[in-house]
Amino acid sequence: GIEVKFVAHVHRSTASEWLSERTIKERYDTKWGSIELVRAAIALARAAVRDATFDAQYVAFASETCLPIATPGRVAAELFASSEAASWIAATDGPNNGYSKKQQFEPCEFPVVWKADQWLLLSKAHVRLALRADDEARSRMRLDKLADEPLWRLFSRSTAADELYFPSLLALCGELPADASGGRVASRRLTWTDWSSGPKSPTTHATLTPDILHAATSQGCLFARKFAPGAVDDADSWQALLSGRTLSPSTRPSDLPPRATKRLRTEEEDDESKLRTEEEEEDDDDDKSRLLAAPSDDPAVAAPPSPSA
Numbered sequence: 001g002i003e004v005k006f007v008a009h010v011h012r013s014t015a016s017e018w019l020s021e022r023t024i025k026e027r028y029d030t031k032w033g034s035i036e037l038v039r040a041a042i043a044l045a046r047a048a049v050r051d052a053t054f055d056a057q058y059v060a061f062a063s064e065t066c067l068p069i070a071t072p073g074r075v076a077a078e079l080f081a082s083s084e085a086a087s088w089i090a091a092t093d094g095p096n097n098g099y100s101k102k103q104q105f106e107p108c109e110f111p112v113v114w115k116a117d118q119w120l121l122l123s124k125a126h127v128r129l130a131l132r133a134d135d136e137a138r139s140r141m142r143l144d145k146l147a148d149e150p151l152w153r154l155f156s157r158s159t160a161a162d163e164l165y166f167p168s169l170l171a172l173c174g175e176l177p178a179d180a181s182g183g184r185v186a187s188r189r190l191t192w193t194d195w196s197s198g199p200k201s202p203t204t205h206a207t208l209t210p211d212i213l214h215a216a217t218s219q220g221c222l223f224a225r226k227f228a229p230g231a232v233d234d235a236d237s238w239q240a241l242l243s244g245r246t247l248s249p250s251t252r253p254s255d256l257p258p259r260a261t262k263r264l265r266t267e268e269e270d271d272e273s274k275l276r277t278e279e280e281e282e283d284d285d286d287d288k289s290r291l292l293a294a295p296s297d298d299p300a301v302a303a304p305p306s307p308s309a
Contacts, residue, residue: 002080005051005054009024009028033161041166045130057079060119063225067231069192069224086183087122087170089122090116091116093177105158108154110154110155114168117163118162126185155168191223192224202225203226205227207231
């Protein structure tokens, strides 16, 4: 079983009491492609590992458009089967097209540059390693009587800072590539995304359907995106879908969208997606929520996360 705690960043005010109770004090204007996405992620990671009331073994980055697509039992089996925690980072150390080279890798002023999905899973050890690297860099700068410059500033000119920051820091510390990490990094994706509608922006689904669930779980992912509000009716619907059960007609949504064949994005599509404009992505990934998971005392019992999360 697992215990889950939510820590959220919201750059706008929210009327949700549930969300307000879990929101960090820091607030950043998290627009697409902005360095503020990185700053929000760093703040959330710090809040995760510094919570003395909760021993978070992993930090999973997710947006408000993500849905969990794995049962708690499967999550526990995936994350805690081994004695050593492994971060999930499907990363690359080079651009695969001209746009990626000119707008993402070359503007980055970091000594090594690696790229992965923004929505990744970090072990507690890797979160602390990345945060310590930033703290030590700032400390050295102060000793050298230089400006107190955090490492995130070195990524500020890249249009993919949110996808570069953590992989690059871990690579600098010798944790990437994955096959050189001693099992501390698994080269796999945490979150499945549907790019079948085109490379500029991922498809937003109105409902979590069996087709989507199959496409995502067949790739070993624990989350899927993007989903509109109300994509899952309630906890019973979510549990039934994940367990393969069929709800009675009175409890099933009547306006399911047509099913479509889904495909994973290629790395080239991933890079081409950066060509989308801020107008197209104005509401995409604005509010960044984070999921923290730690093993419970009873591995045989698990409760599903609240669908309101």
